[in-house]
Amino acid sequence: MAVLPPDPVFCLKSDMDHIHSLCFPTTNENYTSRLLAATENGFVYFWDLETNRLQHKQTMGESIQAVHSLQTDIITQEKNGLIKLWTIENNSNYELSKTYTCSGGYCRSLLLNENLIAPQEDSTLDIIDIKTMTKQNRFIPHKPKLGNVMCLQKVELGGKIYILGGYETGDVILWDYSTSQPCGHIKLREYITSLTFDPVSGRGICGNASNTLQIFTIDRNFNITLKCEISITNDGCNIVKLRRDRKIFVSGGWDGSLRMFSWKSLRLLVVLSEHRGAVTDVQFSPKNVRYWEANIMAASGADGMISLWNLYN
């Protein structure tokens, strides 16, 4: 009998529909105890990771593409471009506090300290101050006809912060965060869906609509070079994510499979076919989850399920 793939430690199910985004809220405690999931129907589900049960759910808009947590606040980003800041009221319900409008689409905004980076019209990026929900800055690409921004990724090089943006056309542009100027570029395969980057080795991964994952590097002069490609069985990858310890990266495919790779050798370690719909998001818990006594991985799917994994720890 063939060795069966490992099991998830648990699956969170409720009446969730297509889940777009997951978020482990950061807390002051030294463990992670909650998980947020945002869905197509506009609900945000608050999962208690101590009991593995739904703690609370609240409707917060429609087709929420991304959910972020900032201390006690929550930020949601909808497909129509509406970004909402929610603050907690009477301990259980979140009240809408401020909004901001960016361009609609599937690109998830990126939370960077007190700022949110969100896609804007004409392939530009808005840097928003969260406290005031006002625009601080705008990043404008130096190339025309890039189409929509599809994904954003923070990059740290030499102690400075840069932002990578992936476009429909397959262009990837690197901005200097402090000067707001583009400083690097590469053209990869079309329909980029996701980027992830390792500041230590200077390597990154790019997922797209094809059956290929692309590995690129950024050198000191901001030259971005395609290093190699990994082909996977089926077309379409929604998410690539590198684990904090830089040992493992994972891709979540349209076929519902989660593929875990060794980041060092880029070897495929395991294919987890738990989800019955496309995998939409993958997050690693920032801290230990007490119930499992480990840092866990959470993957969400179009099937309305969140699978929790404790693998290769």
Added chain:
Amino acid sequence: MDTKDNHESIEQLTRMKIACSRIFQNQKDVESVKELQSLIRSARPTIVKTLEPLIFSVFFPVLKSISEPNSSFKEKDKQQVVDTFKVFFEKISIEKLPLFFNIYGFLLFEIYDHMNHSVLKISEEYKLSIVECMTALAKCLKSSLIAELYVKENAPKLCQMIYVVLEVAKNEQFRALRIAAINCIMAIAHVLEDHDFSDLVMRDQIAEVFLFFLPGVASQLKSIALIDEKYGHKVPSVALKAWGRIVTLLMQDYNACDRKIHLNQPTTNPKLVKTRWKDENELKQYIKDTQRSPEWYKETDKKLQQIIVEFAKLTHHSHPTVRMELVKMASLLLENCVHTMPTSISHVIDIIIILSEDCDSCISQKSKSVLNDLSKKLVTNEYKALLDNLEESFYGVVTSMPRKFNGIDERVQIVALNSLIGYVDLFGKHCLTRILHSTVHLNRLVLTLIHVCEFDRSDVSTLEEYTTTDYDLNQDLHTSWKKFRHFKDVVVLKKIETVCRLLTKYGATPIVTDFLLDIIISEPEQRKEAIFLLNEVVAGIELNGDHNFNIVKNVVSTYVDSTHWYLPLSVMIDEYGYEHTLGDVQTNIIQVCLLVEGIGKVASILNTNFKQFLLKTLYLVLERAGSAHPLVRSAGLLALSDISKACGYHTITELINNNIDYFSFHIERKLNRGKENAGGLDVLAVVIQYSTKEVLNSTCDVVKELLLRTYDNRSNLNSYLHVFKMFVCGLHKWLHIETVDAPFKTKKQKQEEFEEFQVSNIEPIEDFSDGVMGKSAEEMYKEDMEKSRSQIEQECNEPVEEYKKPEPPTHIKLTVAILSRTLHYLPSKNQTRKLLVLEILKNGLPVLKEWEDELLPIVHQIWSPLVDRFKEGEDAVIVNYSFRLLVVLAKLSKEFIRSRTAKEVLPNILTIIDKLAKESYLKDKGSAYRYSQNYKLQCTILENLARIVTDLDMLQQDFDKAMETVFKYVSDKQPIPLQKSALVCFETLVKYDPKSAAEKINSLVEDAPTEFEKNVAVMKRYLNE
């Protein structure tokens, strides 16, 4: 009053004087002696006191003449005199030493043979009088006189009386006399009355004299206390009392502060005891020199120790009075002599410890309070030496236990456990953990307990029962896996449990659990016993703070570790080629039961805090509760009910309903894991058994998931089918789907109903019956076109609310999916699989009863594979199951399958029973045939055939064919049950359509052979009715 009193006193006085003067005149005037005696007895002490000189002066001559050799006094008379003295002494007190010695001398003379150093041979009654008089004399001494009397120089004199009294106490048969003698010793030692104990100076002084008598007194009293139980309880009780009091008198630490320091110092071996002294001077010197020095204490302690060891036997004396006296004695020693007799005292503690678990509650209470007092003192520095001794004896007790448990006397085992409990209790919160921090002690204790509770696996049955329906909580959930090798008595078990609870109570939980967990992990040989002990330890934990919680968490994660939890429960050879023998399996069953019991216990102590463990444990426990092993199952159910209670649920149902998310995850997982993990099935069975409609949706989720998996996982298809079967059965339970037959209607009734329909001009909505499909396809198409056109027009004209097919609920959709999926396996070659599918279909169809739109397509799909089953005539089971399905189909879909049944199935069925009629012919009750599948098939068919024929409203020709075949079973040469079924069949048919039935029956009956006669008569009766 006063005057009256005075008057009385004066009269008494006068009468006493008269009696005295008479006695003075005639020494042998016994009557007067008697009178005087009774006068003194009733007189007040003051009056007696005034007459004291007179009485003495009267009696001295008497005493003198009695004492003279060859005196002519009769013993009876002498006794009267002695008795008179006794009552006299009870009223007065003596102040002068000579007076004392006079009387003392006289009494001694009367009872003691100075020449032979033995007790004189006088009557028991007289001895009693003398002893009692002696007692009275000793009691009436003034304190000044005591100080004068109890000096070392008088020791030899007092010695004689003590010797005599001891002899009497030891050798006499007369119980009252023996008791009096012992009391007398106590009186001489001034320990008889309670108030004697208060004057420490006096006690110290008396002790100084008594130290010479102690060896004799102590050992003699010991042998009296230990006399055979047949002599009753009074003598030993009094002896014990005397022993305790006299020893305390001697050993009491009168000036503790001074002496303690020396006691612990090493002493030179003193030359205390010599048997003979050369002359009186040496004796005097000895007497002068001897005193209670540290050496003396030490030496005496050693000697007393041997005696106390023997007293331990009395802890199981049959009479409670004796045991109570033992407690009192021990408590007296513990109160006063802890420092002077360190060696002996630990044996005293032994005794009290044993008695603290006595079956008499007074005794155990008293002992416990003594221990409790002691336990409080133990922590203090002064008691350190004692504590060291106790530790050693504790070790001794523990070490001796395995030997005692290897024997078969459960009384000995209980005593051993009692003393263990007592020690643990004694050490209590303060000392126990300190002692157990010593590896030697901890090791010894735990390993001994493990040895003691060794399991006996020989009776454990490894048979599996396949009863998935009966999980009644009310059934006796006995823990019959708990059989021990060394004992059977529940009391022993309870004591072992108590030891474990106490270990927790006194804070040893962390030490002990660590140790036990270690054994569980590393010592497979002792694993069961360690789990058992750990369970009991855990059961005693009180939750306060994180520390204990972490311990419990540790225990749970060790228990549910798959290497401990999942063990082969049947004899097999595993994938590594290891053969699991019967013994292994029995051991495994015990271990599995213990583990699940442990989870229940953890739940019980954690209460609602246990909820956080449900995700990790509930599935596992459910799996046990669904086990095919009766022992494992009852252990699982027990744990399940513990968990329900702990988490605040009233029933197991509530537990399951509220936590299905936690275990459905595991069910899916297990069922996907292949054959070895059939546990998921067991769980589902339990869930279906216990749950109510609330779990329907969650269960649907699980089943839906599994249904999807059947497409990619063929290898354990049968397990999936099992689940589906359970699920449809569950639906029956949850939704209360009744399988009651629709009311029987005769053909006539049906026709009438049908006519009613026609009259009211409502067409039946859908009539797909094959019989009416007489039109060609083209015609039908045209008709439909016509209809749809008119419909469209109608809609345009008036938008009435359209009849919309209602959306069926999830479980109906799921049932449809299951049925249409599984019916594909009907033509399978695997018999089990076919049977499962037939069962699923049979049970699943009634679920769809109300949903005709879903039902009929399924019926249609089932048809062709089902028909083929009836062609497998050689497999009676398959035909049987298929026939049952047909019965359900007929019931549910009626005319929908009429003509196909008549055409495709009925001939097959009739052929089969026609053929079988020959086989069952002449098979009487004892025949093996009655157990065959063929016979069962016949039964099923005959019982249900009529129902099918009538439900489907079959045509006359089929009706007749059926009767023709069934008629064969009316023969009285057929098995009686078959005859009866056949008759019932006819009865039904007659009722349904009396006219056609009568015709057919009459034609059948016409030339029937004689063997049919009996039943034909019955049938005729049906016709007439």
